[in-house]
Amino acid sequence: MKRIAVLTSGGDSPGMNAAIRAVVRKAMFHNIEVFGVYQGYQGLINDEIKKLELGTVGDTIQRGGTFLYSARCPEFKERDVRKVGIDNLRKRGIEGLVVIGGDGSYRGAQRISEECKEIQTIGIPGTIDNDINGTDFTIGFDTALNTIIESVDKIRDTASSHARTFIIEVMGRDCGDLALWSGLSVGAESIIIPERQKDIQEIAEKIQQGIDRGKKHSIIIVAEGCMSGEECAQELTKYINVDARISVLGHIQRGGSPTGADRVLASRMGGHAVELLLNGETAKGVGIKNNQLTATSFDEIFKTSHDNIDKHMYELTDELSI
Ligand code: F6P
Numbered sequence: 001m002k003r004i005a006v007l008t009s010g011g012d013s014p015g016m017n018a019a020i021r022a023v024v025r026k027a028m029f030h031n032i033e034v035f036g037v038y039q040g041y042q043g044l045i046n047d048e049i050k051k052l053e054l055g056t057v058g059d060t061i062q063r064g065g066t067f068l069y070s071a072r073c074p075e076f077k078e079r080d081v082r083k084v085g086i087d088n089l090r091k092r093g094i095e096g097l098v099v100i101g102g103d104g105s106y107r108g109a110q111r112i113s114e115e116c117k118e119i120q121t122i123g124i125p126g127t128i129d130n131d132i133n134g135t136d137f138t139i140g141f142d143t144a145l146n147t148i149i150e151s152v153d154k155i156r157d158t159a160s161s162h163a164r165t166f167i168i169e170v171m172g173r174d175c176g177d178l179a180l181w182s183g184l185s186v187g188a189e190s191i192i193i194p195e196r197q198k199d200i201q202e203i204a205e206k207i208q209q210g211i212d213r214g215k216k217h218s219i220i221i222v223a224e225g226c227m228s229g230e231e232c233a234q235e236l237t238k239y240i241n242v243d244a245r246i247s248v249l250g251h252i253q254r255g256g257s258p259t260g261a262d263r264v265l266a267s268r269m270g271g272h273a274v275e276l277l278l279n280g281e282t283a284k285g286v287g288i289k290n291n292q293l294t295a296t297s298f299d300e301i302f303k304t305s306h307d308n309i310d311k312h313m314y315e316l317t318d319e320l321s322i
Contacts, residue, residue: 001277003033004096005049005089008066009040009073009105012254013128013140015262016066016100021057022270023098023124028054030278035094040101041073041108044085049092061263064143064256070101076108079115086116096120096277098270100139102127103302106285110298113283120282122273123298126266128254131175131306134296135287139269141177142261144253148182151249152219156186159217165207165244167220167236169229171253177308178253179223184317189218191317192232194225195309200232204239220244268293 006023008016024034036056038048060067075081089097097119099109109121125132128144148170159166172178176193183191189210190203207218222232229246236242258266269286272293276284285301287294 001032001095003035003092003094004098004274004277005035005037005094006052006068006098006100007037007040007044008068008070008126009099009101009108010070011102011127012066012070013126013138014064014143014254014256015139015258015266016070016126017057017060017063018258018263018266019100019124019126019139019270020066020068021060022267023274024052024057025054026271026274030274032274035092036068039069040071040105041076041085042071043069044088045073045075045081047088049088061267062257064258066100072104073108082108082111082115086112086119089119090116094119096122098122098124098273098277100124100126102129102138103132106132106298106301110283110302120277120280122276122281123285124269124273125285125287128171128178129173129175130177130308131173132285133301133304133306134285134294136289136308137265139262139266140254140258142265143256143259144171144178145181145185146259147253147256148178148249149185151247151252152182152186152188152221155247156217156219159219159245163216165218165220165242167222167229167232167244167246169222169224169232169246169248171249172223172225174225175306175308176223176225179221180309180314180317183221184313184320186219186221187321188221188317189321190220191314192220192222192226193309193314194223195307196314200235201239204236204242207236207242208240
């Protein structure tokens with residue numbers, strides 16, 4: 001293998017730069033040339049592809065976002081459009097493509113490997129949502145989790161001063177991991193996630209019992225994939241008289257310098273992606289399971305819908321917030 005390319009696609013996540021850096025440096029260590037595709041699949045179609053040097057990735061490991069830029073590109077679902085992108089790789093003699101992104105980005109890579117046998121594809125899970133099969137953690141999840149924790153800790157200060165109930169809406173698309181992990185970390189009174197049915201009346205009763213016991217404030221974390229903070233407040237007021245405040249954390253969760261855990265994960269996964277390409281592997285996503293690097297075929301990754309929720313952890317959050 002002499003030439004590979006790397007792109008970031010879908011919603012950005014902290015640690016993507018560290019993953020690109022690892023791909024570039026590991027490949028160069030093996031005397032492989034690396035090309036950066038700018039703007040994700042959109043840039044692949046528009047031929048925004050440039051050779052990357054060792055120095056291009058200097059001073060990037062600590063930066064959030066992605067210096068290759070990212071985009072959502074629904075047109076890439078069309079075969080004719082994909083052909084334009086594939087031809088842009090072919091004309092440069094690129095034999096391997098590393099795609100850093102989420103589920104949708106992996107699907108694009110799978111199509112490329114099906115339609116062009118000369119180009120191997122490997123996916124690296126880069127999303128704050130932690131919603132990809134074949135890995136315990138995605139790059140960016142830990143940083144987003146810590147951003148939520150920091151924000152909720154601050155909200156708790158004012159919640160406590162005013163004896164208020166706060167509903168905090170967090171990202172995660174259809175996955176409740178950010179809500180569950182942050183809820184446990186901040187000692188939330190209730191967590192609402194899409195993977196588990198939760199009775200709002202029960203939550204309301206729990207809040208009321210707390211107030212009756214002299215509890216001054218409560219924090220409810222709601223995953224966006226389940227309902228909005230606004231909907232949650234409306235539902236709650238059907239059962240209790242509470243003047244809840246709502247905080248939608250929004251895109252602040254996607255930014256910031258990656259945590260140590262994300263830098264390490266991104267570096268390990270980036271290095272592993274290049275090793276897989278060198279071993280002739282294709283159409284696989286890198287993962288981490290029980291702290292061991294893994295590779296799972298895209299077919300396997302897409303086979304089942306994602307549900308990573310740790311039952312014991314979920315139950316524990318309830319037990320600890322009585
Ligand atoms: O997939 C990452 C994510 O931040 C989700 O948590 C969220 O639902 C979505 O992207 C928001 O997308 P956009 O930035 O396109 O509004």
